[in-house]
Amino acid sequence: MIELDSIERVFQVGDEEVHALKHVTLTIDKGEYLSIMGPSGSGKSTLLNILGLLDRPTSGTYRLDGIDTTSMGDNEQADTRRHRIGFVFQSYHLVPRLTAAENVALPLMLSGMAPKERHVIVEQALDNVDLLDRAEHRPDQLSGGQRQRVAIARATIMQPTILLADEPTGNLDHISGESVIEVLEALNKQGIILIVVTHDMDIGERAARRIRMVDGSISKDVR
Amino acid sequence: MRVGDTVRYGFSNVSGSPVRAFLLLLAMSIGVASVVMLSTLGEAARLYVINQFSALGTHLLIVLPGRSETTGGAPPLLGAVPRDLILDxxxxxxxxxxxxxxAPIVVGSAPISFRSLEREATIIGTTVDxxxxxxxxxxxxxxxxxxxxKRGDAVCVIGETIRQELFGGERALGQSVRISSYRYRVIGILGDEGQSLGMEMGDAVFIPVASAQALFNTESLFRIMVQATQRETIPSAKEDVIRILRERHDGEDDVTVITQDAILGTFDRILKALTYTVVxxxxxxxxxxGVLIMNVMLVSVSQRxxxxxxxxxxxxSRRQILILFLSEAALLSVIGAVSGxxxxFAGVSALDGLFPTFPLTTPLWAYVSALIVAIVTGLVFGIMPARRAARLDPVDALMRH
Incomplete structure (x- = not known):
């Protein structure tokens, strides 16, 4: 469960203060499927970064599963990211030198799990996204849709509470995009909070709860 | 994160850009190889000189006439000339x-001739000792x-070079040679031991010390070589020498006694200092x-x-990313050091083949210090890039693509 209470994020650009987020208050329940839409510069990426603990709000509180994250230190935040939050990026962010399986195993590796234990979990995760036969392929040997599915397998391998997807279909054609969205939605049905930031109306409309942002504030919140 | 994973991850980065890695390893290994090889050469030079000095004899003291040190007293006005050392x-x-x-020694240069052949030789007057x-x-x-x-027998022992040049294939032993205007019978030929501390033994001619004194018309000795009973008694032998000569020279300390150990020690120190300097x-x-490593790692951080x-x-965490980049730098320097x-090894054995008489042994400290220095350099110069990586703002870092 996510509780944002009057979150503000102010950037200093030159002499000017830019209010990227203005008093955003938002509660997201367990297992919700949420889309965030809005024009460029509306603050949706900033909101996503704050939700993913990649960025800290200037003021306000963010409670994740009842725990106040704003008072956490860097290491604690890193730990929370590792265990509770999964990221899916528009440009996949796969490490080009590593195979699909190694990419998927990265979070497990960072958590210090032994290679043998990792192997089983990684295989299961790749099987879930239907890529078991591509385990030893490097990213440049995979199609865009396959790469994004590898990224999803990596994002969910620690069984996080939230999955944050930033334009997950932005670099994909319609058919691959569709399959990626289906994988994400299937994960949501298993109880994960799915938050998709997108420009694509068709994708945005699929979500059960649709948030529209304008100028750093939530202008619409439709269920 | 596990150590094995850290190393594997670093290795995947290193092998991911082979040209970069190769150039870096080349620089590192040249550095390490030159440290090891130069220390080997320096150590070899030291051993060479020590061997030469040991060939001079064991437990040796050398007595020279005159004092080579200043005592700080008033300048002597009368009787300042040191007494010569004589046979007594x-x-x-x-x-x-x-x-x-x-062994008293008188040294000079004189022509030695056999029939019509003549050449210049180093004449050493001394005793059987x-x-x-x-x-x-x-x-x-x-x-x-x-x-x-004190008896000046007319006999001589000649060096190998002299024998060849004067006698050629003819038998030299028992023949009579002329040194200046005196005749000497050849009773021995020196072994072909070559050079000893700059003195060509092949060119030497030994005659009894009294004969040499007559030959060069002098009473005084060039120097006296003294052998102590054993290594431990060298200091007391030195005291003996100084005491006896002081008694004989009316209480004047007018000789200099050099111990072989002192000379050896001096050379040892000089050559060690030289080795360290070169290294x-x-x-x-x-x-x-190291600077190259830093440079490459900085590029790597911005590329990645x-x-x-x-x-x-x-x-x-920051710590994990710091360790990842540091271990990559350390990995590069360790591989570089090992290949260096x-x-x-190859260089030393090649030199060994070229100069078989030169005692080439690489001291262990050379390997150890080269390895340690390489790793420390890698780490020290890797810290800055690694910290830069660890401090990157994740939002910025993800956006830059």
Whole structure:
């Protein structure tokens, strides 16, 4: 469960203060499927970064599963990211030198799990996204849709509470995009909070709860 | 994160850009190889000189006329000329309880001739003890006779070069040669031991000390070689020598006694200092390699900014990212150091093949210090890039693509 209470994020650009987020208050329940839409510069990426603990709000509180994250230190935040939050990026962010399986195993590796234990979990995760036969392929040997599915397998391998997807279909054609969205939605049905930031109306409309942002504030919140 | 994973991850980065890695390893291994090889050469030079000095004889003291040190007293106005050392001084030294052998030496240069052949030779007047002290090898005949020290027998022992040039294929032993205007019978030929501390033994001609005094028309000795009974008694032998000569010279300390150990120690120190200096200069190339590592790692950090952002998003802490980049730098320097040591093995054995008589042994400290310096350089110069990586803002890092 996510509780944002009057979150503000102010950037200093030159002499000017830019209010990227203005008093955003938002509660997201367990297992919700949420889309965030809005024009460029509306603050949706900033909101996503704050939700993913990649960025800290200037003021306000963010409670994740009842725990106040704003008072956490860097290491604690890193730990929370590792265990509770999964990221899916528009440009996949796969490490080009590593195979699909190694990419998927990265979070497990960072958590210090032994290679043998990792192997089983990684295989299961790749099987879930239907890529078991591509385990030893490097990213440049995979199609865009396959790469994004590898990224999803990596994002969910620690069984996080939230999955944050930033334009997950932005670099994909319609058919691959569709399959990626289906994988994400299937994960949501298993109880994960799915938050998709997108420009694509068709994708945005699929979500059960649709948030529209304008100028750093939530202008619409439709269920 | 596990150590094995850290190393594997670093290795995947290193092998991911082979040209970069190769150039870096080249720089590192040249640095390490030059440190190891130069220390080997320096150590070899030291051993060479020590061997040469040891060939001079064992437990040796050398007595020179005159004092080579200033005592700081008023400048002597009268009787300042040091007394010469004479044969009686040499004999008197045998009274010392720690002295086992004494060899007085008179040295000069004179022409030696056999029939119509003549050449210049180094004439050394001494006694049978000199042969014992210096362990001089004789190939034919024998060394000087152990007759009364003051008796100038007309006999000589000649070096190998002299024998060849004067006698050629003819038998030299028993023949009569002329040195200046005196005739001497050849009773021995020196072994072919070559050079000893800059003196060509092949060019030497030994005659009894009294004969040399007559030949050069002098009473005074060039120096006296004294052998102590054993290594431990060298200091007391030195005291004996100084005490006896002071008594004989009316209480004047007018001789200088040099112990072989002191000379050896001095050379040892000089050559060690020289070795360290040369190695220090070679170590600069290691520092250059370190700067290269820093440079390459900085490029690597900026090239892999989005990867760092990703690692942070996946829950990697600052510490983990710092360690990842540091271990990559350390990995590069360790591989570089090891290949440098392999290169130096090849280099040393090549030198060994070229100069088989030169005692080439690489001291262990050379390997250890080269390895340590390489790793430390890698880490020190890797810290800055690694910290830069660890401090990257994840949002910025992920955006830059």
């Amino acid at each position: 001084d040499s004999n008197a030294l045998l009274r010392g309880s720690s002295v086992s052998r004494v 000199y042969g014992e002290i210096r362990e001089i090898a004789i190939s034919q005949g024998r060394f000087l006779p152990s007759a009364d020290i 220090g200069i070679a170590a600069i190339s290691l520092a250059v390699a 900014t989005s990867e760092i952002g990703l690692l942070k998003a996946l829950g990697g 040591i392999l290169i130096s």
